[in-house]
Amino acid sequence: MPKPLISIEKSDHVATVRFDRPERANAVSQAFLVELESVARSFRDDVETRCVVFTGNGKHFCSGADLSERRDTAESILGRQRQLRAGERAMEALLAMDQVTIAAWNGAAMGGGACIATALDFRVAADNAFAQYPEVLLGMNLMWRSLPLTVRLVGTSRAMRLVAGGERVNAETLLAWGMVDEVVPAAELSATAQRWAEDYAGKPPIAVQMIKRSINAIAGMNDAALMHMDADQNLLTATTDDRGEAARSYLDKRRGDFSGQ
Numbered sequence: 379m380p381k382p383l384i385s386i387e388k389s390d391h392v393a394t395v396r397f398d399r400p401e402r403a404n405a406v407s408q409a410f411l412v413e414l415e416s417v418a419r420s421f422r423d424d425v426e427t428r429c430v431v432f433t434g435n436g437k438h439f440c441s442g443a444d445l446s447e448r449r450d451t452a453e454s455i456l457g458r459q460r461q462l463r464a465g466e467r468a469m470e471a472l473l474a475m476d477q478v479t480i481a482a483w484n485g486a487a488m489g490g491g492a493c494i495a496t497a498l499d500f501r502v503a504a505d506n507a508f509a510q511y512p513e514v515l516l517g518m519n520l521m522w523r524s525l526p527l528t529v530r531l532v533g534t535s536r537a538m539r540l541v542a543g544g545e546r547v548n549a550e551t552l553l554a555w556g557m558v559d560e561v562v563p564a565a566e567l568s569a570t571a572q573r574w575a576e577d578y579a580g581k582p583p584i585a586v587q588m589i590k591r592s593i594n595a596i597a598g599m600n601d602a603a604l605m606h607m608d609a610d611q612n613l614l615t616a617t618t619d620d621r622g623e624a625a626r627s628y629l630d631k632r633r634g635d636f637s638g639q
Contacts, residue, residue, distance in 0.1 A: 383410045384417050391428040391579035392572070393421070393477075400436025405492040406445035411464040414494070420469035428583045429575040430475065432498060433568070440491025442512065455613060462609040465522035472497040473594060476587045477577040482571035483507045486631065493524035494529060499590065501557065502571045503549045504564035509557065510546040517624030518615050523605040526632035530597055531557045561623060 387394045395417055397404040399501075420592045421427060434440055472479065472494065479498040483486075485506055487495045495501050513520050519539050520528075529537045532555045539545045552558045562570045578586060615621050619639040627634035 380409070383407070384413050386420075387538035388418060388427060391426060391583075393424075393427045393430045395430060395432045397432075397434040397440055400438075402444060402446075403486065404434040404491070405435065405441050405446075405620050406446050406465070407444045408461065408464060410444075411468045411490075412611070415464075415468040415471045418468065418475055421475055421477055424477075425583075427477055428579040428586070429478045430481065431480045431482050431575050432492075432494070434484055435573065437451065438485035438491075439481065439483045439487045439507070440494055441486050442489030442491050457612060459609055462521065462612055465493065466609065469493060469497045469524060469577045470524045473598070478575075478586060478590060480542045480568050480571055480574050480578075483558065486510075487576050489513055490522065493520075493522045493527070496524060496527040496557070500574060501552075502560045502562065502567065502574055503552065503558040504567040505549050505561055506557070507549040507552070507561070508546055509540065509552055510544065511541045512544055512628075514542055515544045515624060515628050516616065517621035519608060519611045521608045521612050522597075523601055523608060525587070525605060525608070526598065528557075543609050580614055589594040 381398075383397070383399055385396045385398050387396070397410075399405060399407075399410065406624060421430060472496075479500070481495040481498045481501040481503075483495055483501050483503040484505070488510045489512055492511055495509070509519055525537070525541065526636050530538060532540065536555050540547065545559075547555070549558065549561045553561045560570065620634075620636045623636060
């Protein structure tokens with residue numbers, strides 16, 4: 379049986395979910411996404427856990443897509459579309475959690491890792507944390523219905539800088555932009571996230587969870603209507619000449635020569 383990629387620890391009313399691929403900087407594989415969805419849904423009937431902290435073992439929270447893994451293994455377009463939507467399903471499962479969720483963000487949250495962080499309720503970051511969406515640098519759109527989450531947190535122009543510009547942004551800037559809620563020295567990250575978790579776990583859970591569901595419903599009421607085709611858009615970008623040139627120039631560390639074809 380394959381080693382689990384994610385572990386869960388529970389103590390009183392707080393659970394800690396740990397991404398456990400430190401040798402790959404907790405990179406996102408297809409199996410990781412399936413397991414993440416399962417882990418998030420495992421809390422559906424758990425009425426004892428009131429707050430869940432998500433963090434990454436090792437130096438990084440989550441470095442994004444595992445580029446060593448080929449994703450388009452399905453023979454048909456329909457099959458590839460279903461594979462691409464695995465991340466969407468995982469984000470939906472995180473957003474649907476009744477418990478208050480907190481990212482204890484250490485090091486990198488890139489691409490899919492940043493999507494995970496923004497799908498949680500709060501983000502406590504170590505002073506070595508940073509975010510980047512490198513999808514555009516590879517000729518891709520941002521998937522997993524995550525664009526609205528970024529826009530809500532940082533606003534339109536900063537979302538453009540992050541997602542269309544592919545900028546790498548450090549922890550202090552992310553705090554100023556509103557993507558993270560607190561920045562602490564790396565050595566204090568775990569204890570600070572635990573303090574946040576215990577604070578929310580100590581509040582009346584029925585009221586807190588109703589408020590959370592209402593806030594998310596208000597904020598995300600149009601998300602599905604706007605972002606239902608982001609996997610299809612990714613399939614479209616995969617057919618372009620610019621996608622191949624983007625990947626080559628990214629690996630060669632040179633400026634791409636793009637034709638719009």
